[in-house]
Amino acid sequence: MKVEALEYGDRKVFTVSAFNRGVADWLSRLPTIWVEGEVTELKRQDRWQTVFFTLKDPSDGACLRVTIGRGRFDALKLGLENGRRVHVFGRPELFEAKGDFSLRALSIEHFGLGDHLAALERLKTKLAAEGLFERKRALPRFPRLVGVVTGNDAAAKRDILTAIQTRFPPARVLVAETYVQGPYAAAAIVDAMSELCKAEDLEVIVVARGGGSFEDLLPFSDERLVRAVASCRVPVVSAVGHEQDTPLCDLAADVRASTPSVAARLVVPDADELLERLDRARAGLTRGARRTVERDRERLDRTRERLGRAPALAVERRSARLEHAAARLRALAPHATLERGYAIVRAGDTIVRTGDQVAAGTRVDVELAEGGFGARVEDVT
Amino acid sequence: MTFESAQKELEEIVQRLETGQAPLDETVRLWERGEELYKFCREQLDAAHGRIEELARRQEPA
Numbered sequence: 308m309k310v311e312a313l314e315y316g317d318r319k320v321f322t323v324s325a326f327n328r329g330v331a332d333w334l335s336r337l338p339t340i341w342v343e344g345e346v347t348e349l350k351r352q353d354r355w356q357t358v359f360f361t362l363k364d365p366s367d368g369a370c371l372r373v374t375i376g377r378g379r380f381d382a383l384k385l386g387l388e389n390g391r392r393v394h395v396f397g398r399p400e401l402f403e404a405k406g407d408f409s410l411r412a413l414s415i416e417h418f419g420l421g422d423h424l425a426a427l428e429r430l431k432t433k434l435a436a437e438g439l440f441e442r443k444r445a446l447p448r449f450p451r452l453v454g455v456v457t458g459n460d461a462a463a464k465r466d467i468l469t470a471i472q473t474r475f476p477p478a479r480v481l482v483a484e485t486y487v488q489g490p491y492a493a494a495a496i497v498d499a500m501s502e503l504c505k506a507e508d509l510e511v512i513v514v515a516r517g518g519g520s521f522e523d524l525l526p527f528s529d530e531r532l533v534r535a536v537a538s539c540r541v542p543v544v545s546a547v548g549h550e551q552d553t554p555l556c557d558l559a560a561d562v563r564a565s566t567p568s569v570a571a572r573l574v575v576p577d578a579d580e581l582l583e584r585l586d587r588a589r590a591g592l593t594r595g596a597r598r599t600v601e602r603d604r605e606r607l608d609r610t611r612e613r614l615g616r617a618p619a620l621a622v623e624r625r626s627a628r629l630e631h632a633a634a635r636l637r638a639l640a641p642h643a644t645l646e647r648g649y650a651i652v653r654a655g656d657t658i659v660r661t662g663d664q665v666a667a668g669t670r671v672d673v674e675l676a677e678g679g680f681g682a683r684v685e686d687v688t
Numbered sequence: 689m690t691f692e693s694a695q696k697e698l699e700e701i702v703q704r705l706e707t708g709q710a711p712l713d714e715t716v717r718l719w720e721r722g723e724e725l726y727k728f729c730r731e732q733l734d735a736a737h738g739r740i741e742e743l744a745r746r747q748e749p750a
Contacts (some may be wrong), residue, residue, distance in 0.1 A: 604737075
């Protein structure tokens with residue numbers, strides 16, 4: 308189609324109508340394509356020829372006007388409502404009379420939960436392959452400054468603040484309130500995290516959000532957010548949704564907590580419990596020291612007792628040895644005589660020195676230099 | 689002299705006296721040395737004990 312221009316000297320000027328017609332003509336040559344987005348501002352009236360709605364990009368809120376013939380729209384029987392995610396097949400179009408740009412839809416399909424899950428699964432596989440879910444850092448034991456990213460609605464925030472401050476009063480908490488659902492949430496949370504990281508002594512971040520629908524939690528599976536969590540300067544605890552939800556940021560976080568108050572228990576120790584343990588250790592220290600001294604004292608006492616007895620013992624031992632030697636000396640004296648052939652005769656215990664000590668038939672014992680023998684007296688001379 | 693070295697020497701002296709290894713004229717001298725070592729060890733222990741009890745008392749009101 309030829310577009311006529313007016314000539315003013317060397318300036319070429321189009322009428323609005325001609326310009327619109329020209330753009331419309333150029334747009335009509337673009338191919339038909341699929342566009343994905345969320346339905347908002349849906350307007351359908353029985354007396355209108357056309358149904359209007361706006362398609363919104365859930366990640367950044369970018370908008371696109373969509374038009375579709377009412378007959379065609381009704382025939383699709385979509386039961387479409389605001390907030391639904393759809394794929395729209397159509398081509399760009401300019402409504403010449405108004406200069407309104409829109410996507411002229413030929414078909415619309417629901418992009419359902421299953422599709423979301425499939426997309427999430429693909430993203431998860433991709434990020435896992437990059438090793439984004441591998442790195443797990445240990446949380447600081449006694450953090451001085453804890454960053455909390457949370458929605459401005461009170462419940463989760465209050466839970467976590469109370470839990471942190473009652474458990475471990477020395478910790479300061481820096482709260483970054485942000486969107487936690489909707490199209491701006493992912494980017495806002497990423498910003499909030501990097502804002503918190505500017506605090507130099509920040510040691511850990513908790514990302515907290517209460518439960519919600521699958522769609523509500525989608526920002527926490529957003530690729531940008533998941534990457535930000537994985538590459539965060541400090542360890543991140545993710546406390547998003549309930550136990551059964553596993554948004555991807557849970558996988559990228561260093562620690563996952565099932566609820567915000569569990570997250571609080573994970574990031575700070577219980578000061579009361581610490582003090583109690585310290586007290587027990589101190590008591591043990593005193594007990595141990597006392598026991599050591601006690602043991603040394605007992606040992607020393609025993610040694611001293613032995614020392615006290617030792618000199619007497621030494622003297623006694625010597626005198627016993629002396630006695631023994633003397634006894635042997637005494638015993639040895641008669642032996643020399645016997646050696647020369649003499650014998651000692653005993654009647655009972657008495658040594659027989661004279662004949663009248665015995666009578667015929669008296670039993671006597673005779674001791675020789677070597678051994679001896681028993682005998683009976685024949686007669687007395 | 690440390691507590692441990694004194695304790696060790698004392699125990700060696702007792703051992704020598706008890707087994708009768710020491711000459712008689714040395715016995716008395718050894719015994720005196722033993723008593724001296726005992727006194728030293730005892731003082732060390734009492735000092736340690738006193739210090740422990742003092743610290744324990746001090747921590748109780750905490």
